[in-house]
Every structure is written in C-alpha cells, then in structure tokens.
Amino acid sequence: MSNSMNKLIEDRPIPYRAVIAGCGSFVPEKLLTNDDLAKMVDTSDEWITARTGIKVRHITNDTETTAFLATEAAKKALADAKLDPVDLELIIVATITPEMVFPSTASFVQRALGAKKAWVFDLCAACSGFIYSLSIVQQFLESGRYNNALIIGAETLTKITDWTDRTSCILFGDGAGAVVLERHNNGRGILYSTMASDGERWEALNCQAYGSRYPADKKLDDPKKIYMQIKGREVYQQAIRRIVQTVTDCLKVCNFTLDDIGMLISHQMNGRIIESAAKRLNLPAEKVFINIAEYGNTSAASVPIAFEDCIRQGKVKQGDIVILVAFGAGLTWGANVIRL
Ligand code: UT7
Secondary structure, three states, rough: HHHHHHHHHHHHOOOOOOEEEEEEEOOOOEEEEEEHHHOOOOOHHHHHHHOOOOOOOOOOOOOOHHHHHHHHHHHHHHHHHOOOOHHHOOEEEOOOOOOOOOOHHHHHHHHHHOOOOEEEEEEHHHHHHHHHHHHHHHHHHHHHOOEEEEEEEEEEHHOOOOOOOOOOOOOOOOEEEEEEEEEOOOOOOOEEEEEEEEEHHHHHHHHHHHOOOOOOOOOOOOOOHHHEEHHHEEEHHHHHHHHHHHHHHHHHOOOOHHHHHHHEEEEEEEEEEHHEEEEHHHHHHHHEEOOOHHHHHHHHHHHHHHHHHHOOOOOOOOOOOEEEEEEEEEOEEEEEEEOO
C-alpha cells in the first residue's frame, strides 16, 4: 500500500508548472556605509567586510514604508512579465516588517497596483518567506487552480534595528524583490520545493514587541524588545548546517549532480556563511551568487533581489537550473529548484 502510494506521488503527472515570467527589485536611495556605522558604534569597515562581506546597505527614510518598496518592485516585475495588474489572481508579500499590524501589506500593494481580481495575504517566515511563498504558489499553479501570481519579498528591517548594538546593526538593509509566476507546460518552472522549521530555536532571532505577548499599552520589561535580537553565532552555525542539508536534499530528490546546477542563489545573510556552505557542497565559486556587499541582509527581500541581479548580470539564462535557498528566524529554512 505505502509503496504504491509512493509510486503514485513520484509518477504524478504535472500538466502545469509555475514558471517565473518576470522579476524586479527596488531599494531606497539612501546609503549607509561601513564607515558611517563606524561613527555610530565601535566597529570598522575592515571588521564588517571581513566578517560579513557587507560594504553598504540601502536604508529607508521616514516616509518610505514596506508597502511602498513592495509596490515599486512589483511594478517592475509586472512590466518585465508584460502582465497587466488587473489580470493578477494572487499576491503574496513575504515580510516580517509589515506596513502595520493589520491589514496585510499585500492589501496596500493590491490597492496601489489596482489588482482588483487578486486575493492577497502576507506570509511571515522571516528570511525564508520568499522561498515558502514560491512553494505555496507552486501548488496553486501546478493544480491548474490559478493562472498567475505575484510574490514580493519586502522588508524595512532598519526600522527595528538597535543602532547601539554593533553585533546586529551592521547586518541589515531595506529593499524589496518581486517575481511574477505563470502556469505553463513548457519544461520550465519550479521543479521541487522543500521547507522546514524548528520552533524550539525561536530565541535565536526575534523581535518581541508589540504582539500579544508584549502589547503596545503594557510597559516592556526590557526596552530593547522593540528591536531585533540575534544570537549571531548560533544562527551562523545553524545556517551553514541547514543550507548544506537542504541543497543536498534538492540534488538527491531531483537526481541532479553539481554539474546540472547553473547557480545557487542563497539568502544573503553573511558572505562567509554562503561561502562556507558552498565549500562544503563542493560548489565552485562561479556557481554561487553573492551580492551582499551592496545590500546587507534584507531578510525576505534578499533572495528575489539576488535573483534579479543574477539575471540582469547575465550569469544565468533560460533553461538553466537554479537553486534558491534561505534560512532565517523561526527557525525556518527551505529551497526551490527552478528551471529558468
Ligand atoms: O539572516 C539571519 C540573520 N542573520 C544573523 O543572525 C547573523 C548570523 N551571524 C553572523 O553573521 C555572525 O555571527 C556575525 C557577523 C553576527 C558575527 O561574526 P562572528 O564571526 O560570529 O563574530 P563573533 O560574534 O564571534 O564576535 C567576535 C568578536 C567579539 O569580540 P571578542 O569577544 O572576541 O573580544 C565581538 O564582540 O567580534 C566582536 N564584534 C565586533 N567587533 C567589531 C562583534 N560585532 C562587532 C562589530 N565590530 N560590529
């Protein structure tokens, strides 16, 4: 019984796949360099560059919000896909820095785009949010239930950054990246997605105010709870372990060797984490995309921003296999294997 079930799942015919039809990204104009940070906390360009690979990050001003960044990235992705927003059927915004508690950031994006036909929601899975969202859209498009979807990873992490904590404030930047997916039967599209979570380790990365545990009208026992708190070393070790494990799983399930992979596009959390994971996977440097120097860690936005940069730089082309992989708060992690 269980054998025949497995066989059925493996041989499941997939009439449609979720194909990336367009991509776009948007970052605020204002820059914050390592030298700027060295004037704010006890750090240096040398330390930040050596330990993280980050040189500069884009940061929002007071009027730039998550929905604004998300909408700008979405417009570019829709133009790239040549899709009219009124024809959109589903919008997901992956974010941990939403426009407000509710309604969803996606509601504001829908309104700004005039995407009246779509149903919309936010997805909270921190740095893995974009990967999780792709896997959800994959189900809807493969089943034939929908024709298209827009996914945006958008964050304004610098609005919840403790600018006095040198161990975290050097890491983060703001931005948004988006992709339009359409269902097609042309050999391209998302081939496989895998996701995982470990709620036992929630304390490794968090921002505790102002949810139901620490509502806004109660005095916080620790005023720092309004900021992101990270256990850098723990995250560092877990990230390498989970990325290696997840990519290995992707190769095995898809029956691919390293030669089949055009590019690994990882969440940009720290250049050293990505390089270390790639080394353990025996992936050569030219098959690993890293753009953290220019953006810092933009959480859910980092994979789609990196994806777009990778495409625009001509490092991958139609027909190539790319693996998108991410790891973040929750803990959460996952990957998508895509034939472009
Ligand atoms: O997307 C997920 C979110 N990302 C993360 O959670 C980050 C993951 N972790 C990391 O990227 C790295 O752990 C960090 C970049 C945060 C830290 O790098 P590290 O190599 O793990 O350094 P460390 O925490 O072991 O600290 C080494 C030293 C310490 O000094 P002592 O104790 O050796 O004297 C720190 O106090 O570096 C010191 N340090 C700094 N020095 C200058 C920590 N932050 C800084 C800083 N500038 N900004």
